[in-house]
Amino acid sequence: MAKSTEMSGLPRTAAFPYNPGMIGIMSDSHDNLDAVRKAVRLFQDSGCDLIIHAGDFVAPFSAQVLGSAGCEVKAVFGNCDGEKHGLKTMFGPFGTIRKAPFVFAHEGKRIAVIHLDAPVGELVASGEYDLVVYGHTHRPDVRRAGSTLIVNPGETGGWVTKRSTVALYDPATGEASIHPL
Helix, strand or coil: CCCEEEECCEEEECCCCCCCCEEEEECCCCCCHHHHHHHHHHHHHHCEEEEEECCCCCCHHHHHHHHHHCCEEEEECCCCCCCHHHHHHHHCCCEEEECCCEEEEECCEEEEECCCCCCHHHHHHHCCCCEEECCCCCCEEEEEECCEEEEEECCCCCCCCCCCEEEEEECCCCEEEEEEC
């Protein structure tokens, strides 16, 4: 069982080893600020230098919490993100949010981020990506298709499944794992 200590009013978890260069992956936070704070703490404790959010923040204020992570954040809009201008403004100081697909390289890995699950097969079939991240289904999914790792972190918000989860991806090993909050 993970030991927890208090720091800055947030629980600090010692369950995951600190590994600089990790990527924190989340999606479907749906304005659950408590869950977003827990995700940020887990990502900080794990040594993440990048956070990926696969959409559905809902309101801009929920994205503001990610600014406290102390690392870059890259995100796509989800189908429930109506206030796109407000989200872009909020992201300005700490990251980038844009329409999917968001394609970029990080630590030598080619990454594609989308919200909806429909384009996953097409992105994988292209053979261009080491990692494809998606959300929308609220169901965790970590699987390999050829040389591409596919990751859906599940829902950070926990409103639909009553289970808040995120994923950690290690670019050095090319492996990912799902973590409850």
